[in-house]
Amino acid sequence: MSLVCNEVACERGERVVFKGLGFGLSAGGFLLLKGANGSGKTSLIKLLAGILPPVSGVVTWNGVPIGKSAEFRKELTYVGHKNAVKQECTVEENVRFWAKVYDREAIVLPCLRFFGLENKRDVPCHRLSSGWQRRVALSRLLLAPGKLWLLDEPTNFLDPEAVALLGSLIETRVKLGGMVIAASHTMTSAFPAHMLMIEDFA
Numbered sequence: 001m002s003l004v005c006n007e008v009a010c011e012r013g014e015r016v017v018f019k020g021l022g023f024g025l026s027a028g029g030f031l032l033l034k035g036a037n038g039s040g041k042t043s044l045i046k047l048l049a050g051i052l053p054p055v056s057g058v059v060t061w062n063g064v065p066i067g068k069s070a071e072f073r074k075e076l077t078y079v080g081h082k083n084a085v086k087q088e089c090t091v092e093e094n095v096r097f098w099a100k101v102y103d104r105e106a107i108v109l110p111c112l113r114f115f116g117l118e119n120k121r122d123v124p125c126h127r128l129s130s131g132w133q134r135r136v137a138l139s140r141l142l143l144a145p146g147k148l149w150l151l152d153e154p155t156n157f158l159d160p161e162a163v164a165l166l167g168s169l170i171e172t173r174v175k176l177g178g179m180v181i182a183a184s185h186t187m188t189s190a191f192p193a194h195m196l197m198i199e200d201f202a
Contacts, residue, residue: 001027001062001075001147003048003179008057010043017043019056025181027147030174030192033183041183042081045152048181049078061148077144081152083137085125092121095139102143111142115165130157138162141169149173151182155190166190 002024009019017040025031033041046052048059050066050073058065061072085094095112099105112118115135125133134157141149149170155163167190170180174192182191 001177001179002060003148003181004060004063005048006058006060008047008054008059010040010047010052011055012043021057025179027177027179028174029179030170031181032191033181035185037185041185042152045078045080045150045181045183049076049150051078072148075146075148076150077141077146077148078150079137079140079152079154081156083130083133085133085136087126088124090122090124091117091128091136094125094136095143098140098143102145104143104145107143111139114142115139115162131159131162134158135162138166138169141173147178149178149180149182151180153184154182155184155188163188163190167192 004024006022008021010017021044023031033044035041043052047054048066053067060066061069061075064072066072086097089097092108092112095117096105096108099108099111109118112121115138117132117135117139120128120132125136128136138154154166158166170182170190171192173180184191
């Protein structure tokens with residue numbers, strides 16, 4: 001299992017965000033994209049997810065361009081910097097929505113408990129703080145069966161307890177042979193000590 005980025009370039013509008021970027025990640029790998037806001041981290045995460053096309057170069061999953069790989073789409077879990085929760089729905093309704101998508105409804109309650117959401121399960125998300133909404137968004141990681149996680153600023157708004165919980169998830173995913181790529185403008189304790197890092201790549 002491998003994700004390879006080969007001589008990739010990205011443009012937004014008429015601005016070159018980055019070019020000639022290449023790296024490879026295999027099973028059990030963690031990659032941190034570190035740089036200031038506006039350096040291109042989100043653009044790269046979206047490009048790796050297949051949301052943005054590269055202007056040159058190619059991203060492959062097990063040797064196949066990601067746009068042509070049904071296996072890649074099956075293995076991908078993408079959590080953007082926006083929480084993407086339904087504000088009018090309760091915490092549990094949001095979690096159950098993703099559980100149905102992934103056919104994992106049996107673990108909804110353990111998922112709520114892991115992120116400390118069980119006491120807020122009936123609260124509409126629009127009444128939650130940004131940090132609690134981020135916990136709801138990250139609960140998808142417990143539900144998604146795919147091996148590749150792409151995380152854009154996953155620790156935004158999280159308190160130290162939630163950062164530690166996220167860190168344990170990342171460590172477990174990597175130890176079980178998954179792959180994690182995270183973008184962050186700061187180093188945090190959520191990330192494994194041994195990792196590949198692209199710093200200030202733009």
